[in-house]
Amino acid sequence: MTTSITVEGLEVVFDRFRALKGVSLEVREGESYGLVGESGSGKSTLLRAITGLAPVASGTIIVNGKTLGKTRDKAFYRDVQMVFQDPYGSLHPRQTVDRLLQEPLAIHGIADGEKRIERALDEVGLGKGFRFRYAHQLSGGQRQRVAIARALILEPSILLLDEPTSALDASVQAEVLNLLEEVRRRRKLTFLMVSHDLAIITHMCERLMVMQNGQAVETLTASQLIGHRVSEDYTRNLLRASEGFVRV
Amino acid sequence: MSDTLLDVDDLRVTFPTRTGLVQAVRGVSFSLGRERLGIVGESGSGKSQTGRAIMGLTPPQAEVSAKKLAFDGIDLLSISPRERRALRGNRIAMILQDPKYSLDPVMTIGRQIVETLRTHEKVSKAEARERALAMLQAVQIRDPARVFDLYPHEVSGGMGQRAMIAMMLVTGPELMIADEPTSALDVTVQLDVLKILDKLVAERGMGLIFISHDLRLVSSFCDRVVVMYAGKVVEQIKASELRDAQHPYTRGLLNCMPRVGFERHPLPVLDRKPEWAA
Amino acid sequence: MSAETIQSRREWLLSDRPASRLQARLGRAYVAWRRFSANRLALVGMLIIIALLVVAAFADVLAPYSPTVGDLKNARLLPPGAAHWFGTDDLGRDIYSRIVYGARWTLYVVILVAIIAAPIGLLVGTIAGYAGGWTDTILMRITDIFLAFPKLVLALAFVAALGPGIENAVLAIAITSWPPYARIARAETLTVRNSDYIKAVQLMGASPFRIVLRHIMPLCISSLIIRVTLDMAGIILTAAGLGFLGLGAQPPLPEWGAMIASGRRFILDQWWVAAAPGAAILIVSLGFNLLGDGLRDALDPRSGDQ
Numbered sequence: 001m002t003t004s005i006t007v008e009g010l011e012v013v014f015d016r017f018r019a020l021k022g023v024s025l026e027v028r029e030g031e032s033y034g035l036v037g038e039s040g041s042g043k044s045t046l047l048r049a050i051t052g053l054a055p056v057a058s059g060t061i062i063v064n065g066k067t068l069g070k071t072r073d074k075a076f077y078r079d080v081q082m083v084f085q086d087p088y089g090s091l092h093p094r095q096t097v098d099r100l101l102q103e104p105l106a107i108h109g110i111a112d113g114e115k116r117i118e119r120a121l122d123e124v125g126l127g128k129g130f131r132f133r134y135a136h137q138l139s140g141g142q143r144q145r146v147a148i149a150r151a152l153i154l155e156p157s158i159l160l161l162d163e164p165t166s167a168l169d170a171s172v173q174a175e176v177l178n179l180l181e182e183v184r185r186r187r188k189l190t191f192l193m194v195s196h197d198l199a200i201i202t203h204m205c206e207r208l209m210v211m212q213n214g215q216a217v218e219t220l221t222a223s224q225l226i227g228h229r230v231s232e233d234y235t236r237n238l239l240r241a242s243e244g245f246v247r248v
Numbered sequence: 249m250s251d252t253l254l255d256v257d258d259l260r261v262t263f264p265t266r267t268g269l270v271q272a273v274r275g276v277s278f279s280l281g282r283e284r285l286g287i288v289g290e291s292g293s294g295k296s297q298t299g300r301a302i303m304g305l306t307p308p309q310a311e312v313s314a315k316k317l318a319f320d321g322i323d324l325l326s327i328s329p330r331e332r333r334a335l336r337g338n339r340i341a342m343i344l345q346d347p348k349y350s351l352d353p354v355m356t357i358g359r360q361i362v363e364t365l366r367t368h369e370k371v372s373k374a375e376a377r378e379r380a381l382a383m384l385q386a387v388q389i390r391d392p393a394r395v396f397d398l399y400p401h402e403v404s405g406g407m408g409q410r411a412m413i414a415m416m417l418v419t420g421p422e423l424m425i426a427d428e429p430t431s432a433l434d435v436t437v438q439l440d441v442l443k444i445l446d447k448l449v450a451e452r453g454m455g456l457i458f459i460s461h462d463l464r465l466v467s468s469f470c471d472r473v474v475v476m477y478a479g480k481v482v483e484q485i486k487a488s489e490l491r492d493a494q495h496p497y498t499r500g501l502l503n504c505m506p507r508v509g510f511e512r513h514p515l516p517v518l519d520r521k522p523e524w525a526a
Numbered sequence: 527m528s529a530e531t532i533q534s535r536r537e538w539l540l541s542d543r544p545a546s547r548l549q550a551r552l553g554r555a556y557v558a559w560r561r562f563s564a565n566r567l568a569l570v571g572m573l574i575i576i577a578l579l580v581v582a583a584f585a586d587v588l589a590p591y592s593p594t595v596g597d598l599k600n601a602r603l604l605p606p607g608a609a610h611w612f613g614t615d616d617l618g619r620d621i622y623s624r625i626v627y628g629a630r631w632t633l634y635v636v637i638l639v640a641i642i643a644a645p646i647g648l649l650v651g652t653i654a655g656y657a658g659g660w661t662d663t664i665l666m667r668i669t670d671i672f673l674a675f676p677k678l679v680l681a682l683a684f685v686a687a688l689g690p691g692i693e694n695a696v697l698a699i700a701i702t703s704w705p706p707y708a709r710i711a712r713a714e715t716l717t718v719r720n721s722d723y724i725k726a727v728q729l730m731g732a733s734p735f736r737i738v739l740r741h742i743m744p745l746c747i748s749s750l751i752i753r754v755t756l757d758m759a760g761i762i763l764t765a766a767g768l769g770f771l772g773l774g775a776q777p778p779l780p781e782w783g784a785m786i787a788s789g790r791r792f793i794l795d796q797w798w799v800a801a802a803p804g805a806a807i808l809i810v811s812l813g814f815n816l817l818g819d820g821l822r823d824a825l826d827p828r829s830g831d832q
Contacts (some may be wrong), residue, residue: 038434039405051729077731090722094744096550103740104730129543132550137542140291150726169290169461171518174504178514196435203506203515226509241435242508244468245442 003062004029004158004190005050010059012042012049012214019045021214022059029157032184032191034205034222036198036238042214043194044085047160050192051082064157078108081151085163087143091135097121097146098131104154120149123186124179141172145179152183159184161193165200177204198242202226210235253423253455254280254302257316261297264309272297272310274479280423284449284456286466286487288501289476298476299425299459303342304332319423338368341416345428347408351400357411358384358396361418368419383414387444406437410444417448424449427459442469463490463501475501478525497524561824568820574813582629589623594778596620603796612802615788617778621802624780628803631781632810635696635765636758642700644754647707652738652746654708655715666712672705677760678767685773692781695774699764703757710753714746748825755818759811766807782807 005027012020020042027033035043048054050061052072061068064079084090091100101120105113121127124145135143144164151159164180165173181204184191195201201208202222210217210232218232230236261273273294278285289295301312304324317324319340324332336342344350352360361380365371371379377396384392387410400408409429416424426445430438446469449456460466467473467487475483475498483495493499500518540557544550562568581588591610596602596618604614612621654665672680677699684698718724719742727741766783768774770790775781777788782803789800 038436053725053728072731074731077729082726082729084722084726086722090726092723092727092741096544096547098547098550103727103732107730107732107736129545132544132547133542134550134554147726154730170463170501171290171504174506174515174517177506178517181514197506199506199508202508203511203513226511237436239508241439244464245439245446246468247446 002029002065003027004031004064005033005192006060006062007046007050008060008062010046010049010061011057012045012054013057014055019054019214020049023211023214023216024059025209025216025219027190027192030188030190031207032193032205034201034208035192035194035211036196036201036208037211037217038196040213041211043211044162045214046211047082047162047192047194050160051080074108077156078154079156080158080160081154081156082160082162083144083147083151083164086167087140087147088135088167090147091138091143093135096132096134097126097138100146100150101153104150108154110154116153120153123152123183124149139172140168141175144168144176148176148179148183152187155187156189158190158192161191163195164193166195166197173200180204198225198238210238252279252281253320254457255316255318256280256298256302257314259298259301259314259317260312261294261301261306262311262313263307271479273301276474276476276479276481278474278481278484280455280457282453282455283472284446284458284470286470286473287457287459287476288461288463288466288473290461290501292478293476294479295459295461295476296427299342299427299457302457303340303425304336305342334368337364337416337421338419339421340423340425341419341421343409343412343416343424343426343429346432347400347405347412348432350412351408351415353400356397356399357403357415361411361415364415365418379418380414383418384411386417386448387411387414388440389414404437405433406441409433409441413441413445413448417452420452421454423455423457425457425459428461429458430465431460431462463498464505480525482524495524496521558824562820565820565823567816568823571813571816571818571820574809575817578629578633578810578813581626582633585626585630589620589626591620591623593619593624593627593780603792603799605796606798613796613798615785615799616792619778621785621799624785625782625802625806628780628782628785628806631692631775631779632762632765632807635692635699636761636814638696639700639703639761640754640758642697643704644707644750646700647704648711648743648746648750650704651708651711651713652715652742655712656719656734656738656742662712665708669705669708672702673709675702677702678764681764681768682771682773685768690773690776692775692779695765695768698768699761702764703761706757707750707753710749711746714749715742718742718745752818752822752825755814755821758814758818762807762811762814 003026008024009022010020010024011018011022023042023046035046037043045054049056063076098117101117102113105116110116117131118128121131126142126145126149130142138146161180165176168176177200183189191205193201193204202225205222207219207221208225209219212234217234218230220230224230228239230239256279257277259273259276260271263270263272276298287295287298297306300306302317306312312325314325319335351357358380361383362376365376365379381392381396384395389395389407389410395403395407395411403411429445430441433441458466458470467490470487473485473487473490474481475495477497483493483498485493490502493502497518503516504518506515538549539553541549541553544553596614598618601610601614601618603616604610606613610620610622612625614620650665650669654662680702681698684701685694688694688697724737724741727737765774766786769781769783770787772787775784777784785803786800793800
C-alpha cells in the first residue's frame with residue numbers, strides 16, 4: 001500500500017510560540033486517519049501546515065510522493081482539499097452557491113463546469129434548488145454540505161477535515177458524518193480528520209494519533225482505542241471524558 | 249424534593265421580527281424542586297430563551313408571558329424590575345457558556361466576586377475577601393490568593409469558568425441556571441467543572457437547571473430531563489429511564505451520536521416530523 | 527397591473543430558493559431597495575440627485591438664454607423677475623440659465639473625481655491590507671502623507687503647479703481625496719483577510735491578484751460607495767472653493783463656485799448673483815448626503831441578514 005501523506009519532524013512556529021514540536025505521521029492511500037486532542041494540541045495547525053496556511057519552520061511534508069516546498073502549486077490543490085470547522089465563516093457572504101462552486105473550476109480552467117456543479121450538489125444531497133442561494137439562506141448543515149461540495153468539485157484524492165461537525169447540532173452532525181463516509185467510499189478518498197471528540201474519530205477513522213501541546217502522545221488503531229488498549233494516561237483520560245459524567 | 253422551588257406553567261417568549269411575530273418558546277411547563285433538571289434541545293429549540301426568561305434576561309423587545317412563573321412562591325412576572333434585580337444574583341444565579349464574555353475584563357477576578365457579594369449583602373471588605381477566597385477554594389482553585397488578583401484574560405478557560413461559578417455561588421443562591429456551562433471547555437476540563445458544580449449543588453441543596461445540547465452529558469449529570477423541540481417540551485423523563493424514552497425525537501437524539509465501542513455505519517439520523525412542532 | 531401580480535412578483539423576488547442567477551441577484555437588489563426606500567429622507571436625496579441629472583441632461587431645453595453670452599446693454603444686474611427668474615449678473619447673463627448649465631459642470635467634477643479617486647483608494651487599500659508587511663507599510667505611509675495636509679490646501683498646491691482650469695481642479699481634488707478610501711478599504715480587507723472563506727479560496731489555488739479582485743474588493747465596495755456618496759458634497763464644495771479662488775473653472779464657464787466668486791463684489795446690493803448658485807450648491811450637497819445616509823442603511827454589510 002502506498003502512502004498518501006508523510007509528515008516528518010514537523011515544526012510550526014508562530015512568532016515565538018511553537019505550535020508543533022516535531023510531529024511525524026504517515027497516512028496510507030485510501031485510509032481515514034484521525035487527529036485527536038484538546039485546544040492547543042496543534043491538531044488543526046498540522047492540517048494548516050500541510051495546506052500551506054501555517055508557516056513550517058522545519059521538517060518535511062510529502063504528499064502523493066512529492067516533497068512540498070515553501071509554496072504550493074495549483075496541482076497540489078487539485079489533490080488536496082479542506083473542509084473548515086465553522087460553516088458560518090467558510091462561505092463568502094456575497095456569493096451564491098453557484099458562484100462558490102464555479103470559482104475553483106474557473107481557477108483551474110475546467111470546462112465541464114455545469115455538469116460538475118450539478119453532480120457535486122447532487123452528491124452532497126442538496127440538489128438544484130440550492131444552486132442560486134446565498135449563504136445566509138442556508139442552515140448550518142446545508143452550509144457544510146456546500147463546503148464539502150466545493151472541496152469535492154476539483155476531484156481531489158485527499159480531503160482534510162478540520163472539525164467539520166463541531167459547530168452543528170447532533171442530528172445534523174450524524175447526517176454530515178454519514179455523507180462524508182459515503183463520499184469517501186464512492187470516491188476512494190483519503191481522509192485526514194481533526195476532532196476533539198474521540199467518539200467521532202473512532203467512528204470515522206481506522207487509525208488515529210492523540211496529540212497534546214504540539215506533540216504526538218500516541219498512535220493507535222481505532223480497535224485498540226475501543227478495546228481500551230492504550231498506553232498513555234492522557235489518552236485514558238480522554239476516553240473516560242468521552243463517556244460522560246460519572247458521579248462518584 | 250417535595251418543596252417546589254420553581255413553577256413554570258405555559259411560558260411563552262415572543263420576538264417581533266421584520267416578517268412578524270416569532271415565538272421562540274411556545275408554552276413550556278415544568279416544575280423544579282431542589283434537584284438537577286436538564287433542559288436539552290438543538291439550536292432553535294428555545295432552551296436558552298427559557299432559561300433567560302426565568303432569569304429575567306429576555307431582550308427588551310421580546311415579550312414574556314406565562315400562566316404561572318413563580319420562584320419560591322414569588323410571581324416573577326408581576327414584581328418590579330428592582331425586586332427582580334435583587335432576586336437575580338442573590339437567590340437566582342446564572343452561568344453562561346463562555347467565561348470570556350461574562351467576566352468583566354478590566355476587573356480582577358477577586359474584586360468581581362467581592363463586588364457581587366457586597367451588592368447583595370452588607371458585609372465588611374475584609375469579610376467579603378475572606379468569603380471570596382473560601383469560594384475560590386471551594387471551586388478547587390489550588391492557589392486562591394494568587395487567582396484572586398488575576399484578570400480574566402490571565403487565566404485559562406477552565407479556570408475562568410470556575411471563577412464564574414465561584415462568583416455566582418458566593419451569595420448562596422437557591423436556584424442556579426447553567427446555560428451550556430462547559431461547551432467552550434476541553435473535554436477533560438469539562439468533567440472537572442461538572443464535578444465541582446455537582447458537589448456544590450448537592451452540598452448546598454440548590455436547585456439546578458442545566459441547559460445543554462448534549463443529551464448524553466445531561467442525562468449523566470441530572471436527575472430529570474426536559475427535552476425541547478421547536479419551542480415546546482416534547483418529553484419529560486427521569487434521567488435513569490432515558491433508555492425507555494417514548495418520543496422519537498428523544499430517541500433520535502440519543503442514537504444519532506457516535507459512541508466509542510458502538511459501531512454503526514451509517515449513523516441513524518433524525519427523521520423530523522412536522523407534527524412534533526405542532 | 528393587478529394587486530395579485532404585484533404580490534407574486536414580490537414573492538418571486540424574495541424567494542428563499544431562487545431558480546436562476548438573475549433571480550438571486552434581483553432578489554438581493556430588491557431587499558436592499560426595500561431597506562433604502564424605508565428611509566424617507568434618502569428618497570428625497572435620491573430625488574434631488576435625479577433632478578440634477580435631468581437638469582444636466584436637458585440643459586439645452588430648460589435654459590431660456592445662453593449661459594455665456596449676456597445682454598450687456600439692457601440686462602445688467604436685473605433682480606429676479608418674470609423674464610429672468612433668478613435675475614442677471616454683471617455681464618447681463620441670465621443666472622437661471624447659468625445654473626442649469628452649471629449642473630453639467632458640477633456633475634462633471636463629481637463623477638470624474640469619484641471615478642478617479644475611488645478605484646485608486648480601493649486598489650491601494652485592498653493591496654496594502656491583503657499583502658501586509660512592507661507593501662502595507664509603504665502604501666500606508668504614502669497615504670498618511672496625503673492625509674497630513676488639509677484637503678483644500680493640498681488641492682490648491684496641485685492646481686498652482688498644474689495651472690488653473692476645471693480639468694486640473696478635478697485632478698487635484700481626485701489626488702487629495704483617495705487616501706480616506708484607501709484607509710476604509712484597508713480596514714475592511716483586514717477584517718476579512720483571515721476569514722475562512724478567503725482561506726478556502728486560497729486553498730483552491732487562486733492567485734493573490736484574483737483573491738483581491740474577485741473576493742475582497744466586492745466586500746469593500748459597499749462601504750466605499752457609501753463613503754464616496756457622503757463625500758460628494760465635500761467634493762462639490764472643494765470644487766466651488768477652487769472656483770471661488772479663481773483656480774478652478776475659468777470664466778465664462780458657468781461653474782457654481784466661480785459664479786459665487788464673481789457675485790461677491792455686489793453681494794450687498796445685488797444679493798441674488800451669489801445667492802442663487804449658493805442655494806444650488808446647498809441643495810445638491812444635501813441631496814448627496816441624504817442619499818449617502820440611505821445607502822448606508824441599504825448596503826451596510828454589517829446590518830441585516832447577511
